[in-house]
Each structure stands twice: as C-alpha cells, then as structure tokens.
Amino acid sequence: MKYIVMLGDGMADYPVAQLGDQTPLEAAKKPNMDFLAQNGTVGMVKTIPEGYPPGSDTANLSVMGYDPAIYYSGRSPLEAVSIGIELQPSDVTFRCNLVTLSDAQNYEQASMVDYSCDEISTEESTILVNYLNDHFKNEKCNLYPGISYRHCLVLKDAKTGSDCTPPHDISGRPIAEYLPKGRYGDLLLDMMKRSRQLLKDHPVNKARIERGLHPATSVWFWGEGVKPALSSFEEKYGIKGGVISAVDLIKGIAICAGLKSVDVPGATGNIHTNFKGKGQAAIDLLRNGYDFVYIHVEAPDECGHRHEIENKVRSIEKIDEEILGPVIGAMREDGEEFSILLMPDHPTPLDIRTHTAEPVPFVLYRSFQHGTPFTSRYTELLSGETGLFVENGYTMMDRLIKG
Structure with a gap:
C-alpha cells in the first residue's frame, strides 16, 4: 500500500x-x-x-x-533546521524577510510594498544577508542566509516574548502599527532601521533597480520560535x-x-x-x-x-x-x-x-x-x-x- x-x-x-x-x-x-x-x-x-x-x-x-x-514551537526554528543551523535549547529564532518598503523620510512612515522583493534570487539575497551580518553579528546575534527572500536570525541565550507581524499580512499597508513589540521589539526594530541605511546604496539593489525590479530596502523579522521536538x-x-x-x-x-x-x-x-x-x-x-x-x-x-x-x-x-x-x-x-x-x-x-x-x-x-x-x-x-x-x-x- x-x-x-x-x-x-x-x-x-x-x-x-x-x-x-x-x-x-x-x-x-x-x-x-x-x-x-x-x-x-x-x-x-x-x-x-x-x-x-x-x-x-x-x-x-x-x-x-x-x-x-x-x-x-514557532515557524522560524523549522526553517532554521532546513538550512542546516544547529540550534541550542536556549536559542530563539526569527524568520527574516528581505522586503521592499516605500520611500519615506522616517522608517515608521513607510508602507509594505513587497514582502519578497519580487522574489529576489538566492544569489543576490545571500550577498545582502552576509553583508548585513557583517554589521549585525556578535556573540548573541547571528543572521543566516536562506533561500530567495527567506532567511533566519538566531539570538543566543534568549527567551521568547516578542510580538511580530508576518509581512505578507500587511501588503500595501503602512507599517507603523505592525512594528516589532515585546521582549526584543526594540532590538529587532533597531536592526530593521539599520538595514534600511545599509542596503540603500548596495550594488545588488542598484542593479535590481536598473532591471526594473524591487530592491531589498529592509529586513523584516517575524515567526519567533525555539528548537522543535x-x-x-x-x-x-x-x-x-x-x-x-x-x-x-x-x-x-x-x-x-x-x-x-x-x-x-x-x-x-x-x-x-x-x-x-x-x-x-x-x-x-x-x-x-x-x-x-x-x-x-x-x-x-x-x-x-x-x-x-x-x-x-x-x-x-x-x-x-x-x-x-x-x-x-x-x-x-x-x-x-x-x-x-x-x-x-x-x-x-x-x-x-x-x-x-x-x-x-x-x-x-x-x-x-x-x-x-x-x-x-x-x-x-x-x-x-x-x-x-x-x-x-x-x-x-x-x-x-x-x-
């Protein structure tokens, strides 16, 4: 059978x-x-x-x-396992999307244009995520490249309790009321804001704009979780x-x-x-x-x-x-x-x-x-x-x- x-x-x-x-x-x-x-x-x-x-x-x-x-136990740890990340019981993971936000003077005033950056290629996104991790990585924080727009953030010796919204739930909407809150809300939002500045003039994004594609203008964290069993x-x-x-x-x-x-x-x-x-x-x-x-x-x-x-x-x-x-x-x-x-x-x-x-x-x-x-x-x-x-x-x- x-x-x-x-x-x-x-x-x-x-x-x-x-x-x-x-x-x-x-x-x-x-x-x-x-x-x-x-x-x-x-x-x-x-x-x-x-x-x-x-x-x-x-x-x-x-x-x-x-x-x-x-x-x-959350979405992101399942995705972490699939890309070969060895998780510890004390790790907390987040799904990290590369997204396209509208051009606004202040981050909070932007809208979610595209939760996938026109389904950015894995080759391009890997370059961008590794570039961001050069600025984000420390003994408590590590960003891992995945596939297309789907990536993973791991916080060491951490606890759950953050409140995040999936970006595909807010397509076309202002992001102000959907920004991260809770335990690590400030940390996540700071990384999101920093990513916008870091990605703004990256060669990968400039090349995408020249080809008429949405650039990756920010990371977006969601899907908090811990190691599944x-x-x-x-x-x-x-x-x-x-x-x-x-x-x-x-x-x-x-x-x-x-x-x-x-x-x-x-x-x-x-x-x-x-x-x-x-x-x-x-x-x-x-x-x-x-x-x-x-x-x-x-x-x-x-x-x-x-x-x-x-x-x-x-x-x-x-x-x-x-x-x-x-x-x-x-x-x-x-x-x-x-x-x-x-x-x-x-x-x-x-x-x-x-x-x-x-x-x-x-x-x-x-x-x-x-x-x-x-x-x-x-x-x-x-x-x-x-x-x-x-x-x-x-x-x-x-x-x-x-x-």
Missing part, C-alpha cells in the same frame, strides 16, 4: 468576481481532483486549532499528523516516507520528523516551479522503497498573497495535470493499491491576500474502494455540502494511514 498527500498550499479561496463569482477551485479544469472527489470520501477539516495564527507552520504540522497544541513519523505510523517541497518550512518539518526531504531542480515555490519534476520525484520515491510521500506545492498560496487570479487558477490546473495525474497513473501502472489525501493546508483568499483559519475541503481516496459518489467536483462548496466535518486536522493522517 502506498500513501500520498497532495497538498496545494493556500488552494482554498472565496468566490472571485473576476472568475464569475467562482473560487479558483471551481474555475479550474482539474479532472484528476474531480475524479478523486467522485470516488472518495469528501468533507471539510479544520487544520488551525483555536487560538493559533493561520500559518502554514501550524496547518502543515496538523496535516502531517502532529497536534500543534503539543508540537508547535517532533516525534519520528516512521515510529508513529510504521512506514518510511519523504517530503517534496521547495519551502524551507516544510523541509524543516520533514527533517524534524525523520522524513526524507527531496530537492527537485527548478522547484521555486511559485507559479514557475517545476511541477512535472515534483510529480516525477514523488513517483521515484514511491518506486524506491518508500511507502509515503507528502507533495507540497506553494504556488497557489503565493498567487493568493500576490492577488494573481489567473495564476492561482493555473497553479491548481498544473498540480492536477503535471503532478496528480502522473502519480495516479504510475500507481496504476505498477499495480499498487494506494490512498490519496488531497487538501490545502489553509485558505489564502485572493481578496485579502493572506491566510485565514477557516476549514478546508479534503478528499480521501482509496484505489480499492468505490462507493456512491459524494460530489461531482472537488470544490469548497460541494465539500461543505457533504456534511462531513473533521474538527482536528491532525487526525487526518490517522485516517489516511490507519483507516
């Missing part, structure tokens, strides 16, 4: 006027997803526990079978598995859970990702001694954050055509019995450009079971109409693997 999770990050949405009051899932042509809905168990599931922010960290922990109330996925479920994702956060969860993290050439985390490569990597994993694969695709979420309506629809269609279809076809070709859990981690509605904590539609399909069709298509509305509701998202993995 092979077990597959097809996770379209942020895939769920609200009706969109430009799509004829359809959601992207309703507007997309996705025959494979609809086939699973017609022949599987369909319903809604709550992935974000009450009182938790609707982040991909808590949501994906839930889908992977880990109760966030027990295992969640996840139990082994293999010991928990008795199967060997792997994770396919372009996102540091998901790779970090995989590493902490003892799952194999597979890197796919050309996997970017946006609409230009290597969809076919991810599908083939999943097939290769399942054909080479692994019984479980978690395929994570970030593209719908990024399109939601950036209000890219057509791209969000297209990302869903490419997941269906270039990942889900080939994986199903390979399992049939191999004569394997298989189960697929299809779902988003959370909604990322185009209209508000950020995550929400609402329940999401799921399909649980088993190749060896065919009953009366639940629905005709995989959509938010039809999934809700089945009446099946799962209160705790972390139980979905038990449903997939244990039945």
Whole structure:
C-alpha cells in the first residue's frame, strides 16, 4: 500500500468576481481532483486549532499528523533546521524577510510594498544577508542566509516574548502599527532601521533597480520560535516516507520528523516551479522503497498573497495535470493499491491576500474502494455540502494511514 498527500498550499479561496463569482477551485479544469472527489470520501477539516495564527507552520504540522497544541514551537526554528543551523535549547529564532518598503523620510512612515522583493534570487539575497551580518553579528546575534527572500536570525541565550507581524499580512499597508513589540521589539526594530541605511546604496539593489525590479530596502523579522521536538513519523505510523517541497518550512518539518526531504531542480515555490519534476520525484520515491510521500506545492498560496487570479487558477490546473495525474497513473501502472489525501493546508483568499483559519475541503481516496459518489467536483462548496466535518486536522493522517 502506498500513501500520498497532495497538498496545494493556500488552494482554498472565496468566490472571485473576476472568475464569475467562482473560487479558483471551481474555475479550474482539474479532472484528476474531480475524479478523486467522485470516488472518495469528501468533507471539510479544520487544520488551525483555536487560538493559533493561520500559518502554514501550524496547518502543515496538523496535516502531517502532529497536534500543534503539543508540537508547535514557532515557524522560524523549522526553517532554521532546513538550512542546516544547529540550534541550542536556549536559542530563539526569527524568520527574516528581505522586503521592499516605500520611500519615506522616517522608517515608521513607510508602507509594505513587497514582502519578497519580487522574489529576489538566492544569489543576490545571500550577498545582502552576509553583508548585513557583517554589521549585525556578535556573540548573541547571528543572521543566516536562506533561500530567495527567506532567511533566519538566531539570538543566543534568549527567551521568547516578542510580538511580530508576518509581512505578507500587511501588503500595501503602512507599517507603523505592525512594528516589532515585546521582549526584543526594540532590538529587532533597531536592526530593521539599520538595514534600511545599509542596503540603500548596495550594488545588488542598484542593479535590481536598473532591471526594473524591487530592491531589498529592509529586513523584516517575524515567526519567533525555539528548537522543535517532533516525534519520528516512521515510529508513529510504521512506514518510511519523504517530503517534496521547495519551502524551507516544510523541509524543516520533514527533517524534524525523520522524513526524507527531496530537492527537485527548478522547484521555486511559485507559479514557475517545476511541477512535472515534483510529480516525477514523488513517483521515484514511491518506486524506491518508500511507502509515503507528502507533495507540497506553494504556488497557489503565493498567487493568493500576490492577488494573481489567473495564476492561482493555473497553479491548481498544473498540480492536477503535471503532478496528480502522473502519480495516479504510475500507481496504476505498477499495480499498487494506494490512498490519496488531497487538501490545502489553509485558505489564502485572493481578496485579502493572506491566510485565514477557516476549514478546508479534503478528499480521501482509496484505489480499492468505490462507493456512491459524494460530489461531482472537488470544490469548497460541494465539500461543505457533504456534511462531513473533521474538527482536528491532525487526525487526518490517522485516517489516511490507519483507516
């Protein structure tokens, strides 16, 4: 038996006027997803526990079978693990975005223009982060380069208690009321202000401006956390598995859970990702001694954050055509019995450009079971109409693997 999770990050949405009051899932042509809905168990599931922010960290922990109330220790330490940072129990970490702020005389008067600097390249961002760290680093503070706009700050011998806002939650807004507060609020804000001065005339930014791209005008800290301690996925479920994702956060969860993290050439985390490569990597994993694969695709979420309506629809269609279809076809070709859990981690509605904590539609399909069709298509509305509701998202993995 092979077990597959097809996770379209942020895939769920609200009706969109430009799509004829359809959601992207309703507007997309996705025959494979609809086939699973017609022949599987369909319903809604709550992935974000009450009182938790609707982040991909808590949501994906839930889908992977880990109760966030027990295992969640912050987003940034999971990302730190994925880029090879050796954390100590007394370390406190923060996600560090390179962002584009508007040009204002005072830092506090600026607005959030772009939380990713036009998805700055890893080559460029590494130069900038290392340059900033030459000015920031001391025995208590270290800044580590990651991928694209996503980096990590580690404070030694520190404590939690800072209050920070994700930059993708405030796109286009003045930043004044969202600046860091709490235990290390002053320290973080000072570094953010200093970064603006240091980055202003950097050659990397000058070259980006000449190419018509957003420059990295500041760092932005958020996602405070401490070293996570996840139990082994293999010991928990008795199967060997792997994770396919372009996102540091998901790779970090995989590493902490003892799952194999597979890197796919050309996997970017946006609409230009290597969809076919991810599908083939999943097939290769399942054909080479692994019984479980978690395929994570970030593209719908990024399109939601950036209000890219057509791209969000297209990302869903490419997941269906270039990942889900080939994986199903390979399992049939191999004569394997298989189960697929299809779902988003959370909604990322185009209209508000950020995550929400609402329940999401799921399909649980088993190749060896065919009953009366639940629905005709995989959509938010039809999934809700089945009446099946799962209160705790972390139980979905038990449903997939244990039945």
